[in-house]
Amino acid sequence: MIKYFLTGIFLISWHMAFTQIIHFTDPNFKNALISSKCVDTDNDYFEDSDADLNDDGEIDVEEALKVVNLKVEQNKYKIWAASKNLLILKN
8 A cells, every 4th residue: 555655656746846837927927827717728718717727826838738718818918829829919
């Protein structure tokens, strides 16, 4: 039993060590991404959740790749992304 527990701890630690966190220069933009429903993950054009899908307070590359559509409207930012390859930023 302890063998499985230690293996689980090792795998979780390994995953966390190599997760690439996206660093944002603007804390307000990051806050908008993690605190508002702005992400469509099932391509129905309705925002399902915030960009922090695992609720760890950070946005990593794995979470970003799950985003189908993104819509953020807060203060000076209006962002629409129709796909992972298209991002339009309007100030």
